[in-house]
Amino acid sequence: LRGQRSSGPELTPSGKVTRLIFSLDGSHLAVVTGESEIDVWDVSSPGGFLLWRGSVPRQTEPLKLVVFSPDGDLLLITRGDSLAPTLWDLKTGAPRAVLHGHTDRVLSAVFSPDGGRLATTSTDGTARIWDVSASQGVMVLRGHTGAVLGAAFSPDGRRLVTTGADNTARVWDLGEPPEIQDDSFAGLLRQAVARVPVVFGADGKQIKQIKLR
Incomplete structure (x- = not known):
């Protein structure tokens, strides 16, 4: 090089x-x-x-x-x-907030594309959604049977994909209340490997696995 x-x-x-x-x-x-x-x-x-x-x-x-x-x-x-x-x-130059809620180690964090929300994942088996301006939690996502290793927002910020130590990926509709989607992603979810990072495609309709070789 x-x-x-x-x-x-x-x-x-x-x-x-x-x-x-x-x-x-x-x-x-x-x-x-x-x-x-x-x-x-x-x-x-x-x-x-x-x-x-x-x-x-x-x-x-x-x-x-x-x-x-x-x-x-x-x-x-x-x-x-x-x-x-x-x-x-x-x-x-000062701390704005300490985000209390998880009961075990925080493993990952990602902001929504507009910066209005924050998703954190933890070994406590949950992902949490935070309102950034209010510095408070607004959703707790439960569905994985082990640690939640990572997360990614869709481009419009309305959905979140999480990957877990249970070797599954789950797509969440972040409406009220949040719910797991089970549609065209189902085939991918069955094959997903938790330790491979995933991201939404630019159209928000596809999930892509990232493999570094």
């Missing part, structure tokens, strides 16, 4: 870099240093600048999830042993 040195900003992290996460539009970069420090840089301009520097109280395990909201204004953070993710407001 060959590459050229970028003319973009040169960043100076606060310690040994362990993870890098870009925001959806590529304007912000989260740099995880060590096990509990996070720097968020604005890299949209040639010079770049440090937007926010935070430290998550160290417990028994390092940071697990660092997820930007679609607009890049919020950052969701969890540790490996955390039951409650924290939403940080990058405009104020």
Whole structure:
């Protein structure tokens, strides 16, 4: 492989870099240093600048999830042993909310395309839907018989697909009340392997498995 040195900003992290996460539009970069420090840089301009520097109280395990909201204004953070993710407001530099509800470790988190909702999954066998602006839970999705490993929203945010340690994938209609759909996806659901990530297609009518070879 060959590459050229970028003319973009040169960043100076606060310690040994362990993870890098870009925001959806590529304007912000989260740099995880060590096990509990996070720097968020604005890299949209040639010079770049440090937007926010935070430290998550160290417990028994390092940071697990660092997820930007679609607009890049919020950052969701969890540790490996955390039951409650924290939403940080990058405009104020302060935590907006701690999302309590799961009774075991949080395994994944994903924002809806419009950023209005957040889905989290856990080893407690549930997925939870959160209203981001209100910072409160609005739905609990139960159906898997083991840990819920991951989730993905449809492009319109009205449905959610979850994958579980029970080797199933489930598609949820996020109406009131939420319910499991059982339609054209049924064939795929029977064949789904829980540990293979899945996403909705752009039309919201297909589910695709992602396999890295």
